Each structure stands twice: as C-alpha cells, then as structure tokens.
Amino acid sequence: xxxxxxxxxxxxxAVTAARALALCSTRKKNSILEAMADELEAQRxxxxxxxxxxxEAARQGGLSGAMLDRLQLTDARIDAMIKGINDxxxxxxxxxxxxxxxxxxxxxxxxxxxxxxxxxAIIYESRPNVTADAAVLCLKASNAVILRGGSEALRSxxxxxxxxxxxxxxxxxxxxxxQLVATTDRDAVRELVQxxxxxxxxxxxxxxxxxxxxxxxxxxxxxxxxxGVCHVYVDxxxxxxxxLDICENAKCQRPGVCNAIEKVLVHEKIAAQFLPQLAARxxxxxxxxxxxxxxxxxxxxxxxxxxxxxxxxxxxxxxTVGVVKDVHAAAAHINHYGSHHSDxxxxxxxxxxxxxxxxxxSATVYVNASxxxxxxxxxxxxxxxxxxxxxxxxxxxxxxxxxxTYKYVIWGRGQVRK
Amino acid sequence: xxxxxxxxxxxxxAVTAARALALCSTRKKNSILEAMADELEAQRxxxxxxxxxxxEAARQGGLSGAMLDRLQLTDARIDAMIKGINDxxxxxxxxxxxxxxxxxxxxxxxxxxxxxxxxxAIIYESRPNVTADAAVLCLKASNAVILRGGSEALRSxxxxxxxxxxxxxxxxxxxxxxQLVATTDRDAVRELVQxxxxxxxxxxxxxxxxxxxxxxxxxxxxxxxxxGVCHVYVDxxxxxxxxLDICENAKCQRPGVCNAIEKVLVHEKIAAQFLPQLAARxxxxxxxxxxxxxxxxxxxxxxxxxxxxxxxxxxxxxxTVGVVKDVHAAAAHINHYGSHHSDxxxxxxxxxxxxxxxxxxSATVYVNASxxxxxxxxxxxxxxxxxxxxxxxxxxxxxxxxxxTYKYVIWGRGQVRK
Numbered sequence: 001x002x003x004x005x006x007x008x009x010x011x012x013x014a015v016t017a018a019r020a021l022a023l024c025s026t027r028k029k030n031s032i033l034e035a036m037a038d039e040l041e042a043q044r045x046x047x048x049x050x051x052x053x054x055x056e057a058a059r060q061g062g063l064s065g066a067m068l069d070r071l072q073l074t075d076a077r078i079d080a081m082i083k084g085i086n087d088x089x090x091x092x093x094x095x096x097x098x099x100x101x102x103x104x105x106x107x108x109x110x111x112x113x114x115x116x117x118x119x120x121a122i123i124y125e126s127r128p129n130v131t132a133d134a135a136v137l138c139l140k141a142s143n144a145v146i147l148r149g150g151s152e153a154l155r156s157x158x159x160x161x162x163x164x165x166x167x168x169x170x171x172x173x174x175x176x177x178x179q180l181v182a183t184t185d186r187d188a189v190r191e192l193v194q195x196x197x198x199x200x201x202x203x204x205x206x207x208x209x210x211x212x213x214x215x216x217x218x219x220x221x222x223x224x225x226x227x228g229v230c231h232v233y234v235d236x237x238x239x240x241x242x243x244l245d246i247c248e249n250a251k252c253q254r255p256g257v258c259n260a261i262e263k264v265l266v267h268e269k270i271a272a273q274f275l276p277q278l279a280a281r282x283x284x285x286x287x288x289x290x291x292x293x294x295x296x297x298x299x300x301x302x303x304x305x306x307x308x309x310x311x312x313x314x315x316x317x318x319x320t321v322g323v324v325k326d327v328h329a330a331a332a333h334i335n336h337y338g339s340h341h342s343d344x345x346x347x348x349x350x351x352x353x354x355x356x357x358x359x360x361x362s363a364t365v366y367v368n369a370s371x372x373x374x375x376x377x378x379x380x381x382x383x384x385x386x387x388x389x390x391x392x393x394x395x396x397x398x399x400x401x402x403x404x405t406y407k408y409v410i411w412g413r414g415q416v417r418k
Numbered sequence: 419x420x421x422x423x424x425x426x427x428x429x430x431x432a433v434t435a436a437r438a439l440a441l442c443s444t445r446k447k448n449s450i451l452e453a454m455a456d457e458l459e460a461q462r463x464x465x466x467x468x469x470x471x472x473x474e475a476a477r478q479g480g481l482s483g484a485m486l487d488r489l490q491l492t493d494a495r496i497d498a499m500i501k502g503i504n505d506x507x508x509x510x511x512x513x514x515x516x517x518x519x520x521x522x523x524x525x526x527x528x529x530x531x532x533x534x535x536x537x538x539a540i541i542y543e544s545r546p547n548v549t550a551d552a553a554v555l556c557l558k559a560s561n562a563v564i565l566r567g568g569s570e571a572l573r574s575x576x577x578x579x580x581x582x583x584x585x586x587x588x589x590x591x592x593x594x595x596x597q598l599v600a601t602t603d604r605d606a607v608r609e610l611v612q613x614x615x616x617x618x619x620x621x622x623x624x625x626x627x628x629x630x631x632x633x634x635x636x637x638x639x640x641x642x643x644x645x646g647v648c649h650v651y652v653d654x655x656x657x658x659x660x661x662l663d664i665c666e667n668a669k670c671q672r673p674g675v676c677n678a679i680e681k682v683l684v685h686e687k688i689a690a691q692f693l694p695q696l697a698a699r700x701x702x703x704x705x706x707x708x709x710x711x712x713x714x715x716x717x718x719x720x721x722x723x724x725x726x727x728x729x730x731x732x733x734x735x736x737x738t739v740g741v742v743k744d745v746h747a748a749a750a751h752i753n754h755y756g757s758h759h760s761d762x763x764x765x766x767x768x769x770x771x772x773x774x775x776x777x778x779x780s781a782t783v784y785v786n787a788s789x790x791x792x793x794x795x796x797x798x799x800x801x802x803x804x805x806x807x808x809x810x811x812x813x814x815x816x817x818x819x820x821x822x823t824y825k826y827v828i829w830g831r832g833q834v835r836k
Contacts, residue, residue, distance in 0.1 A: 019753065023776065104798060108787060117809055118779070196633070200809050215614070219633050221640075221810045242832040249834035335437065357827045358441065361536070369526060369830025378835070379826075380522055391535055391618050391823045392639045393811040405809045408797075409775045412787025414660040416667035417796070 003183065007191035010146055011198030013176035014119040018144040020174035022116050026093040032171045033089040033136060037082045039167025040132065043159065044078055050159035051128065058152045070126045071153055081132040081160070084383060088136045091382040094401045095142050109411040114404045116142035118200040121192050122385075123148045123214055125206035128156035134205075135164055135178045137385050141403035144177050146199065148192060151184035158182065193218035205386060223394055225386035227313040228258030228341040230371045233330040233356065234274060235347035236267040242368065243274065243346040244281050249370045250344065252285045256315045258387055259342045259374040263310065264321050265330045268294070271323045275299050278321070287317045294323035310337040327352045331359035338362065341389050342371035363389060363396035421601065425609035428564055429616030431594035432537040436562040438592035440534050444511040450589045451507040451554055455500045457585025458550065461577065462496055468577035469546065476570045488544045489571055499550040499578070502801060506554045509800040512819045513560050527829040532822045534560035536618040539610050540803075541566045541632055543624035546574035552623075553582055553596045555803050559821035562595050564617065566610060569602035576600065611636035623804060641812055643804035645731040646676030646759040648789045651748040651774065652692060653765030654685040660786065661692065661764040662699050667788045668762065670703045674733045676805055677760045677792040681728065682739050683748045686712070689741045693717050696739070705735045712741035728755040745770045749777035756780065759807050760789035781807060781814035 001009070024032075040047070051073035058071055097114040104110065120143045122134045131147055138145040149157040161180040168177065181188050193202045196219045203223055204214040211224055232250055234243045250261040266274050271294065279289055279299045290309050291302030302321065309320040310333075324330045327345070334343050344366035345356035353367045364374045374396060376384025381399035388394040394402035419427070442450075458465070469491035476489055515532040522528065538561045540552045549565055556563040567575040579598040586595065599606050611620045614637045621641055622632040629642055650668055652661045668679040684692050693716045697707055701719075708727050709720030720739065727738040728751075742748045745763070752761050762784035763774035771785045782792045792814060794802025799817035806812040812820035 019750075019777075019779070022779070102798065104796070108791060110797060115779075215637050221808065223810075239832070245832060245834055253835055332437075359437075361437070361440070361533075362825065364826045364828060366828045367830060369828055369833040370835050372835035373526060373828065373833070378522070379528060380520065390639065392641075395823055396826050405813055407780065408782040408814050410782060410784045410787055410791065412785060414657070414663060415787040415791070416663055417671055417788050417790035 003185055003187055004191055007188060007195060010179050010181070011119070011195040014144040014146055014179060015198055017174045017176040018116065018118045021142045021144060021177060024142060028172060029093065029140060029142070030089045032168045032173045033085050033140065035171045036136065036164045036167040037085040039163045040078065040082050043163040047073055047078060047156065047159045047163065050155040054153055054155045063152065067126055071128065073128055073156055077129055081129050084133055085136050088140050088383055091140060091400055093140065094404050099406055106415050107413060108415055111409045111411070112406050113409055115407050117403060117405050119144045119146065119198060120403070121146045121148065121199045121202040123189055123192070123202065123204045123210065124150065125210060126150040126153050128153045128160060130205060131157045131160040131180070132164060133383070134385060135161070137383055137400065138403060139177060141400050143403060146179050146181065146192060148181040148189060154184060189214065190217045193220055193222070196220055203385060223388050223398065224390050226389040227339050228260070229263070229311055229313050229337065229339040230259060230261045230341055231263045231265060231334050231338055231343045232261050232371070233265045233327065233334070233345045234267060234270070235327055235345060235349060235352045236269040237349035237352055238270070238346040239348060240274060240277065244277060246344065246346055246370050247278060248281055248285060250372055251282060251287060251319050252317070253372055255317050259371050261371055262312060262314055262320065264319060265324045265333060266321070268323050268325055271295070272298050275321065282319060287319050290318065290320040292322040295321045313339070327355045328359065331356055335361050339389055341387065342366065342374040344369060344371050363387070421603055421605055422609055425606060425613060428597050429537070429613040432562040432564055432597060433616050435592045435594040436534065436536045439560045439562060439595060442560060446590060447511065447558060447560070448507045450586045450591045451503050451558065453589045454554065454582045454585040455503040457581045458496065458500050461581040465491055465496060465574070465577045465581065468573040472571055472573045481570065485544060489546070491546055491574055495547055499547050502551050503554050506558050506801055509558060509818055511558065512822050517824055524833050525831060526833055529827045529829070530824050531827055533825050535821060535823050537562045537564065537616060538821070539564045539566065539617045539620040541607055541610070541620065541622045541628065542568065543628060544568040544571050546571045546578060548623060549575045549578040549598070550582060551801070552803060555801055555818065556821060557595060559818050561821060564597050564599065564610060566599040566607055572602060607632065608635045611638055611640070614638055621803060641806050641816065642808050644807040645757050646678070647681070647729055647731050647755065647757040648677060648679045648759055649681045649683060649752050649756055649761045650679050650789070651683045651745065651752070651763045652685060652688070653745060653763060653767060653770045654687040655767035655770055656688070656764040657766060658692060658695065662695060664762065664764055664788050665696060666699055666703060668790055669700060669705060669737050670735070671790055673735050677789050679789055680730065680732055680738065682737060683742045683751060684739070686741050686743055689713070690716050693739065700737060705737050708736065708738045710740040713739045745773045746777065749774055753779050757807055759805065760784065760792040762787060762789050781805070
C-alpha cells in the first residue's frame with residue numbers, strides 16, 4: 001500500500017470513528033477517559049521501557065541535552081499525563097449545547113447547536129506527553145484524532161497511544177478514535193494535511209519550521225499557534241510601582257513561554273524617570289536589556305537594539321526596550337512588530353486604556369495586568385490545546401469549546417419557500 | 419515592479435486601511451455606504467459603458483450565452499446593487515459587541531469582544547455585481563477587501579470599485595479599503611492567497627475549479643462555499659402531503675441554487691405508496707427522475723441512477739431517488755454522498771426527527787421544512803457573502819457576524835501571575 005493510500009485509509013477510519021463518537025454521551029466519554037488514565041498507570045513500566053529505547057537511539061543520534069530532556073518520560077511526566085486526563089474528564093462537555101435559538105415570522109425555529117469538529121490532525125515534535133494531552137482533549141469534544149509526533153519519540157508515542165486505545169476500548173471507545181501515524185516518512189505530514197473531506201482541522205504544535213511547512217502544504221484548515229512576541233506599554237499615566245511589578249512578572253516569572261513579554265515600550269514623558277527603575281529591577285533579575293537610541297540615552301548600559309530585536313521571540317532573560325510618543329504610537333508599533341498574541345498597557349488614564357484596547361490587534365489585550373494570564377487554566381477554561389495566534393474560529397486560548405463547531409437544526413411544521 | 423511586489427504592496431495598503439477602518443463608528447460607516455450607493459447611481463452611464471466594452475470583448479472571444487448573461491450589467495442589476503448597499507447600511511453593526519464576559523477569582527475581568535477580521539480577499543468569477551455586494555458587506559464589518567474578479571469583467575469591476583471608492587471617499591472612507599486586482603495574470607490569485615500576515619481570510623466564490631485552486635495554493639485561511647448536494651429523507655412516519663409539498667418546493671422552486679435538493683430518500687416501508695405519488699407530482703413539474711433499483715422496482719419509468727448520480731449537483735430539474743432501511747441508513751447515506759450543506763427529514767416520529775438532527779453532519783438540518791430556507795435573508799441575518807460548507811469559523815449562511823472575529827480584553831488592577 002502506498003503512503004497516500006495508507007493515509008487515506010487512516011482518514012476514512014477516523015471519519016467512521018468520529019461519526020460514532022458524535023453519538024457518545026458525556027457519561028460514556030468520561031468513563032472512557034477514566035479507563036484511559038487507569039491504563040496509562042497500568043502500563044507505566046511499558047511506557048518507560050519504550051521511552052528508554054527512544055532515548056538511547058536519540059543519544060546515539062547525537063540529540064542535544066534540551067531535546068533529550070523534552071523526549072524523556074519521567075514518572076512525574078507520566079503522573080502529569082494521568083492527572084491531565086482526569087482533569088479533562090471533570091471539564092464540562094461542550095457538545096450538544098444550544099448556542100442560540102430564534103423564531104422566524106414563518107414559524108421556523110432555528111437552533112444553533114454545538115457539535116464536534118470531526119477529525120483533527122495534530123502534528124507535533126518531541127514531547128511524548130502531547131500524545132495523551134492532545135488526544136484526550138479532542139476526545140472530550142467528541143473528535144477523532146490522527147497524531148503525528150516527532151520521529152525520535154515514535155516508540156514512546158506508540159506506547160502511549162496503544163494504552164489510551166486499550167483503556168478506552170474497555171468502556172466502548174470506537175475503534176480508530178486515536179490513531180498515530182506509524183511511519184517516520186516526512187511525506188506523511190503532507191499527505192495528512194491534504195486529506196480534504198476526511199481531516200477537518202490540522203493543528204501544528206512546534207517550531208516555526210514545522211508550522212510553516214504545514215501551512216504551505218495544507219489543503220485542510222489549519223489553526224496556528226505561532227510565537228509570542230508580547231509587549232507591555234507603560235503609559236505616562238501609569239502607576240510606576242504597578243508597571244514595574246507587571247514588567248518583572250511578565251518577563252521573569254517564566255521566560256521560556258509564549259505569553260512572557262519580549263519588549264517594553266515607555267511613554268516619552270516618563271521615560272527618564274521610569275527606565276532607570278526598570279533597568280535596576282530587571283538587571284537584578286539577570287535580564288539582559290537592549291534599548292532603542294532614545295532608551296539608551298537614558299540608560300546607556302543597555303545594548304543597542306537592532307531592527308531584528310523588535311520582532312524577536314527570545315524565550316529567555318532578554319528584553320528590548322523602546323520609547324514611544326503616545327499610546328497610539330505604542331499600538332502601531334505592537335501591531336507592526338508583534339505577533340498578535342498578548343499585549344498589555346499599564347495606565348491610569350481611561351482614554352489611554354480604551355485606545356490601547358481598541359487599537360491593538362492581538363488575541364488578548366490586558367489593561368493593568370500581566371500578559372502571563374493568557375492560558376486556558378488562568379482563563380477558567382481548563383486544559384488547552386494551545387494559544388491560537390490566528391484570527392479565524394479560535395483566537396487566544398484554544399480549549400474544549402474551540403474544539404467544537406456548530407450546526408443549525410431548524411424545526412418546522414411543513415414550511416416551504418414561496 | 420514584479421507581480422509579487424505588487425501584491426505585497428496591495429496587502430500592506432489593505433492592512434493600513436483595515437487599522438483605520440477598525441476605528442470607524444457605525445454612523446460613519448453607514449454614511450460611507452449611502453455615499454457609495456449615490457455614487458453608483460451617479461455613475462450609472464459610466465458603469466454601463468465599461469460593461470459594454472467587456473461584453474463586446476466577451477462576444478468576440480466567443481463566450482457562451484449563459485456567461486454573457488452573467489456578465490451583463492443591466493439597469494435592473496445596477497438597481498439591485500444600489501438597493502443591496504442601502505440594505506447593508508440598515509443592518510446592525512456587529513463590531514464592538516461584547517460576546518461574553520466573566521470575572522476570575524483573582525479579579526481579572528475578561529471580556530470577549532467582536533472585532534473585524536482585518537483584510538479579506540474575495541476571488542470570484544464573471545458576475546460584476548459581486549464587486550459591490552462583497553465589498554460593502556466586508557466594509558460594514560470594518561474589513562478591508564482585496565477583490566479579484568473574472569478577467570472578462572475587469573472593466574466593469576474597475577468601474578464599480580472606482581465608484582465605491584470615490585463615493586466613500588466623500589465621507590472619509592480610508593484609502594485602499596476596497597482594492598481591485600487590476601492584472602488579469604492568473605498568478606495574481608496565487609500571490610494573493612499566499613499573503614500571510616496581510617490577508618486574514620480568502621473567500622473563493624465560483625465553480626469547483628476556482629475553489630480547488632485557491633484551497634491548494636493558499637497559505638491564508640480559506641472559507642469554502644462548495645456545492646450543495648442536498649437531500650430530503652421521507653420517514654415512514656411522514657405526513658405524505660407535507661412530504662410531497664416539501665420535495666416539490668425544495669426541487670422546483672428554484673432548481674439552480676445550492677440549497678435546492680438533488681436527492682430524495684424514502685423509508686422502505688412507505689416507498690411503494692409514496693414513490694408513485696412523488697413521481698406523479700414531480701413529473702408534472704417536468705423533473706427528470708433517476709432511481710435506485712429499489713425505486714425503479716416501484717416506478718419503472720425512472721431512469722437508472724449511476725453511482726455518480728448520488729453525489730451529483732445538477733442545479734437543474736433532475737432528481738435522484740433512493741429507498742433506505744431507516745433514518746440511520748438515511749443519515750449515513752447523506753453523510754457519505756452529500757456535501758454537508760442542507761438536508762431535511764419529513765417525519766412525525768420524534769425519535770426519527772432527533773436521530774436525523776443528531777446524525778446528519780450538515781451545516782443546516784431541517785425537520786419538516788424545505789431546504790430552500792438556507793439563506794442569510796431567510797435566517798434573519800440580512801445579506802450574506804455565501805453559504806459556508808466548511809466547519810471552522812463559519813458554517814451555513816455567512817453574514818455580517820461571520821465576517822468578524824473576537825479578541826479578549828482583560829481588565830485588571832495590577833494582577834501578576836504567581
């Protein structure tokens with residue numbers, strides 16, 4: 001069988017599974033999830049064994065320390081997968097909710113009902129825990145899933161997927177609800193994201209190269225979770241202590257994540273006063289500062305910022321600092337250089353707050369709060385599949401509701417169109 | 419300037435226009451729309467002159483009668499464009515609506531606000547009226563638009579777009595809000611739908627070839643308005659007179675549109691009684707009937723249906739008729755052969771109604787009503803840009819609300835993440 005035929009067959013099986021899943025009750029899905037968690041626990045030794053083989057091959061293949069760390073399935077990570085499944089079981093089921101309803105003058109009763117998307121393809125890199133995290137979130141929203149992980153994690157991913165399927169099967173999980181692409185052939189990704197009519201959505205999770213390849217090859221819709229080039233703008237009206245706290249938290253609390261800030265912009269009227277305080281606070285936290293000319297005129301110890309710095313995602317203790325004329329200039333800068341992820345203003349002035357909230361074209365815009373709150377859990381949505389930097393269907397934290405779509409069910413009494 | 423650079427420049431201009439538009443009030447947008455309608459009226463002679471040149475070139479190029487008819491701008495069609503603009507001005511502005519709001523335990527006030535999508539590319543074929551219809555609908559939702567029409571309609575489209583821009587400019591329409599691709603180079607479509615970061619959404623309107631080309635080439639999100647292979651399923655519990663009325667209306671009231679039915683499936687228990695009545699009713703309306711073996715055993719006058727017939731969109735007075743075991747078989751048939759557009763059940767039995775509504779995976783599912791109601795106007799949404807057969811972002815009638823997205827605006831008092 002050719003790769004193309006193999007992927008078509010996976011697609012067909014997923015469609016069949018999705019149709020069966022769409023009819024599963026919440027209670028049944030939850031009992032399936034609990035059985036999956038139990039099976040992961042029962043298979044703990046087998047998971048670690050499969051992972052040890054992956055780790056050994058990766059070491060021999062010369063993988064770096066950070067990559068090896070991501071690949072490793074420790075007991076703590078298996079615990080986290082199991083806890084994650086139980087957490088998802090506890091979340092409210094979005095499927096079947098009535099989003100809205102209205103009557104037409106001709107008596108038609110139009111109901112907009114939340115339904116599963118269908119078949120979701122997840123393309124990811126080296127972390128094997130994504131296999132469980134993504135699959136169970138999709139399942140709770142009654143979607144079948146086709147997983148394609150990194151080739152270096154294939155054995156670990158197979159062991160996890162097999163445990164999920166085996167556990168679920170005990171409680172009636174439809175066959176082929178969770179399928180893992182077994183070949184490491186790179187063309188499988190292209191085949192997968194071109195399965196129009198079978199795959200309803202592709203979600204790439206990983207570096208920019210992976211996302212770009214998926215976007216360029218896909219015929220099916222893609223939701224991207226691109227980088228986070230996030231900003232704090234400190235207005236002339238800002239409470240200085242609040243601004244310092246927010247900048248420090250957004251930069252330092254966890255610098256390696258997408259909702260950490262990479263830039264601070266300061267209103268020119270307060271720059272001379274605020275920038276030295278900011279430099280002192282962040283230098284104490286070992287942050288490397290890079291500044292525009294205007295910023296360096298005030299704090300000469302900053303390195304000069306290059307043009308590339310303004311759009312760079314460091315994911316590290318580095319921060320680029322600029323000075324702007326006003327809130328409108330800040331918004332224009334953020335719209336131009338940012339990644340439309342999470343941006344904040346610190347300001348007491350209501351006009352500035354409103355201008356920033358209105359003009360900044362980002363998924364999440366904060367007024368007087370840290371950008372670090374962009375997260376499904378922090379938003380109260382529960383687990384998330386990622387933070388969408390796209391504008392269609394899902395923007396910002398993408399959780400259970402965003403893993404559904406809707407259909408219209410229209411109730412009549414024999415109405416025909418005149 | 420290369421085509422690539424030219425399209426990049428159009429994209430940049432559209433982004434600038436979209437940022438300005440996002441800040442326009444409803445009142446201002448409506449006065450712009452009224453000025454556009456007035457300008458089309460004022461330019462009526464110029465529009466007809468430009469169209470006459472297109473028509474002459476098309477005749478010389480050997481275009482068929484149906485194509486020529488689509489291309490022609492009659493006074494009635496100009497009237498309809500003008501009325502369409504005034505109708506859109508009267509619609510409620512979706513931009514700025516608060517979709518939902520909730521407070522977090524830490525005091526964060528999360529608001530989900532409806533905002534414009536940004537820049538929308540519309541790729542269409544020969545009808546010049548789409549130039550106005552699509553542009554003003556996008557504009558009302560504060561989106562900039564890049565239009566690429568059929569090459570045979572270029573002069574007509576340019577005249578319409580110029581009138582819209584000139585009329586709008588009198589009331590402060592941002593420059594480049596409505597741009598028309600002036601080259602007839604086919605590569606322009608590819609360049610346009612690969613303008614990631616500039617174009618937020620591409621909507622192809624036209625035949626399957628056009629839609630497929632856009633889907634395969636696009637890097638930006640695409641919402642498809644594919645064909646309508648719509649069904650009526652007549653259950654054993656159906657009121658026979660209602661079923662005949664709905665089948666006749668859905669097939670004959672306007673056979674050339676996407677929400678007209680192409681298939682009827684009948685429960686085997688009532689087939690012997692119902693099919694002869696259906697055949698009599700539709701034959702009187704000059705419908706050509708094609709039947710499965712089981713259907714032809716009852717009404718031998720039907721032509722035999724081929725495998726292709728089950729997924730064909732005739733857009734004509736042709737209907738393929740089948741017999742099914744029950745409602746579940748009907749739903750499975752529709753999910754397999756249909757286009758997930760509009761499908762109806764006629765049934766008195768509540769269990770059958772619910773099974774059909776739950777199992778059929780289509781944008782709009784009707785219980786005891788004609789499929790012909792799938793339409794923005796009939797749904798009470800006003801004008802529509804099309805009927806989405808996609809599942810993400812917009813499904814079914816795609817009107818003003820579906821031409822928007824959302825962002826989260828989060829109001830705090832200095833909250834940082836622990």
